[in-house]
Amino acid sequence: MTTRALLNTPQNPALAAALILLATVFIAATTLIAKALGTVAAGPALHPLQISFGRFLFAFVAITAVVAIRRPRFVSPHWGLHLGRTSFGWLGVTLMFASVAYIPLADATAITFLNPVFGMLLAIPLLGERVGPWRWAAAAIALVGAMILLRPTPASFQPASLLALAAAMVMGLELIFIKRLAGRERPLQILWFNNMLGCGIASVAVLAVWQTPTAAQWGLLAALGLLMACAQGCFINGMARADASFVAPFSYATLIFATVYDLLFFAMAPDWITVSGAGVILAGAALLAWREGRQRPSAQPPSGGDQDFSR
Template identity: 25%
Template structure:
């Protein structure tokens, strides 16, 4: 089962990486139009699934679901905006510091404790962001700002999803997100709408397909594999994105840029290991008692 979970996680990372690459390829389109097509594409999968399984589309925690949808829309829009200004590797890496903001929100809103060692891990990750910008004048400040703000809103999304818990089916949560993103993205795109031509239709509609299967494969991987073994593999998305960007879009990375990205990923992986160890110790004490 572990081998299958690893394969599924790699497939998920590849799907998300291709999504990132295609968004980067479509930067001549208005960002809201990209959000609209990204959302519409996924709705082709989520709505039939809910109808087939006879699961209520409205869900139970309506306020939280609406909040998750709107905040998720803002986070996704900001991330796509960052791709217009930064290399894909930098954008994706910075977006992944969202667990730091999730921990801060959990500390403030849920009164959850953050271990001292976790703060050290967060400092390592954030130092990567500062190195990425501070020592690299070619890195766009707007791109860094959009990516960081996207990570903040994504961190808040994690807290809302935690509050929803098992009260609603995961696909109901995703479906709300996609409907709200499609509505807001579609309306905001009207004034700057650009009709796709030829293959652009395929690329735009494929965004939702890659997004859906990236999420689906990741969920399946977590269902059949142990979280502490599978979760770190999600960062392969950064590597896939960078490799495809270098080969297909001729993106380049400086030594300083690679160092910054490495520190971001290293800090996040260390944080995960600290949390895993803390959870293991807590479970061990519970069993002894």
């Protein structure tokens, strides 16, 4: 969908909110499946590289089926930007899947909400962007929340939390490439190339750790990829039907669904540290989203629109 197509899409805020919320249901479900596959809950634990392989393989199959049915016209892709975006996206999702095997889904999800903060910080040296006091304040608030979730005391520190923090940093780098791609190519084309390249990278990386999944694990890997493809589709269509500043807060519902899933399937209730840290991160991320929405011209499409769905 080009910028012109985005602007000509009928605006429907209620439908946009519903689509974004549905996308968060799918996203939280992918982390739940990744946790089941990375632990003994679904059989012998699979390596994170194998889980991310399943995510990209089956998402690529699903999106290819959509492309085959719709037959969109693809323009010449910017291979350098696609490769950079996908490489960091693949690494980020792999680190995320590694973290959820050891820490609560709510903690990992909240920490990865730092990715737009890291994207903002990295845009200063890499894109030459200027950051005002409101954006600095938002970043500081979110980083304080991350420190709370890291539980930086000898008795409570969770080393696996650093995996989620690294995932957020890498996804922040991915946002730099997403911003460069914004407006250059249609979203469906970007998604297809992203998943195609991701499938290729993941296929090579998984060779070093491959173990044959059980039939149930193959089913979960397929569900992981299909849910991710559905989430990306819902998110793109939601973003096309309302301003980014309106729909952005709804994406934070991922944290709610991740917490519910963890409680229902792993009996892991969030403690006061999780609630406090997640609340602080969400406050910083919401402030940043609000500020970005006020500064972005209404005719400009969201530059980092799929930031929460690059997994």
